[in-house]
Amino acid sequence: MVLQWRRRPFQPTQRQVKRGCLAERARCFFDYSGQTYGSPRTTLGLCEESWQASYNTVADIMAEFGLQGRTPPRRRCSLTRPGKRKALPPWCGALSTPSRPTRCGGAT
Template identity: 50%
Template sequence: MPASTFYKWLDRPATPREARRGLLDEAVKASFDDSGGTPGTYGSPRVFEDLVEDGWNVSVNTVADSMRRQGLQGRSPKRKRRGLTRPDKAAAPIGDLVRRDFNAEAIDEKWCGDLTEIPTDEGKLYLATVEDLASRRLPGFAIGSHHDAELAKAALCMAAAVRGGDVAGVIFHSDKGGEGGFNWSLQHLDREVVCDGCWEASAGDPCDAGEDVVAGSAVDCAA
């Protein structure tokens, strides 16, 4: 091919299709760069919605092709994880009797507690659970609209009642924290307020992943 032919091809005016593609790429990049105020986070479905609102007649696949062609990839904005555990600085420290050994050879040897937030169409609910680490079953649980002392107390009292009220020597473990008026996670279990019995308390770290995994699995099984 003669060089003159090649340069003539380079200098030719853009076809209507090429011109439209160029305009589309500009619109796609503008939407991606803005991303509703969080630059670079929109994926092709959100960019597609923007373009349709602006009058573009395109498909989501065409938008995805444009983003791929330009090397644009949406990313999810980092969200701050909000845990339910709030360490009670005023409470006396409690030793960790479990020491991350979440296995038990006998029923009523080790229990662990957990608190789970459940979003619903009518608002948030909270599930307090008490799990036996030997059977992996939940002898106690309670659901309420507030994660407070009464919710923790209800779960513990149910567990004690299910086990016949004899809970002497049980090690109850959860992460460090406190529910107003009742040190749920620190296990300062008031025998008169909660239920009769002799308890051994155990507290892990504020974000004790092992306990969360164990308790979370039990909740999934119960559901």
């Protein structure tokens, strides 16, 4: 029969069993690290324990369980943060007309 696989009882395949054990071990390693390691470091730790898995497989497993390592710090867009910079004093000439010098400290 072509559709015999539909009639037999569900038994996990070897790949599913191995992936389940790998997922359990990855979760233990992630918890042991204080929930700071991401998939590359978790993969290296699993390789040290003689597990064979790629970075993408471990990343998929971690994403499936919602395991995320330390988030990297956000990169600032600019050096001057809005709201932290003081306004220029009125004598500096920031709002001056073209006939007046615009630099602080006098004429050029």
